[in-house]
Amino acid sequence: MATPxxxxxxxxxxxDRFARAIAAIDAANADDPNxxxxxxxxxxxxxxxxxxxxEWVRRxxxxxxxxxxxxxxxxxxxxxxxxxxSEPDGRAGYLRWRAEAKRRHAAEVGEILRSEGYDADTxxxxxxxxxxxxxxxxxRPDVDGRPDPFQVxxxxxxxVFLTTQFDDLVDRLGDDKTVDVLARTLPKMGDRGRAAxxxxxxxxxxRALVGAALxxxxxxxxxxxxxxxxxx
Numbered sequence: 760m761a762t763p764x765x766x767x768x769x770x771x772x773x774x775d776r777f778a779r780a781i782a783a784i785d786a787a788n789a790d791d792p793n794x795x796x797x798x799x800x801x802x803x804x805x806x807x808x809x810x811x812x813x814e815w816v817r818r819x820x821x822x823x824x825x826x827x828x829x830x831x832x833x834x835x836x837x838x839x840x841x842x843x844x845s846e847p848d849g850r851a852g853y854l855r856w857r858a859e860a861k862r863r864h865a866a867e868v869g870e871i872l873r874s875e876g877y878d879a880d881t882x883x884x885x886x887x888x889x890x891x892x893x894x895x896x897x898x899r900p901d902v903d904g905r906p907d908p909f910q911v912x913x914x915x916x917x918x919v920f921l922t923t924q925f926d927d928l929v930d931r932l933g934d935d936k937t938v939d940v941l942a943r944t945l946p947k948m949g950d951r952g953r954a955a956x957x958x959x960x961x962x963x964x965x966r967a968l969v970g971a972a973l974x975x976x977x978x979x980x981x982x983x984x985x986x987x988x989x990x991x
């Protein structure tokens with residue numbers, strides 16, 4: 760399998776410590792038994808998703824902080840270890856699973872960062888981003904000319920979903936339920952994320968589904984979460 764691409768340390772970061780933390784996160788995700796094909800190469804799913812997430816965060820915010828990049832790399836850390844079927848079907852089961860998955864991701868990345876000597880404030884920020892504690896309903900405005908880090912994280916997460924899991928979602932759920940998921944995903948995104956999503960090289964079917972979701976949103980707000988799809 761291909762060696763994970765290592766992101767450049769952001770300005771102000773200790774490059775050696777940052778590289779060690781990224782390597783530790785990648786090593787943890789390398790055990791994923793689920794795989795996807797990226798550029799013709801079979802990769803551990805969460806490892807490949809983590810790399811894509813890091814790239815999208817940097818694309819949306821070229822000056823992303825060290826905490827943002829660490830959170831991007833660890834956003835679904837070892838997610839396969841707590842699969843969706845750990846909780847019952849239905850919305851209540853989904854919400855319990857999602858909350859516990861976020862808690863686990865945050866706890867596990869916290870252990871890695873503490874072992875590499877990161878300070879408590881940085882660890883807390885990474886954990887909050889992984890758990891999406893500051894997101895709220897999404898579409899958060901820029902702050903002092905900078906993209907909001909929680910919105911950048913959510914936009915990147917949605918773009919990873921659209922570029923790697925869209926077809927699988929349609930195959931599993933069918934068109935109507937996929938539109939439901941998209942109609943709940945799009946409002947969580949900011950202007951940058953939505954623009955990037957609409958600029959993707961989508962198939963005719965995918966573009967039609969996104970269009971149907973946008974039409975549904977234009978007809979009226981839908982406040983509920985999907986209970987499936989990109990899995991938070």
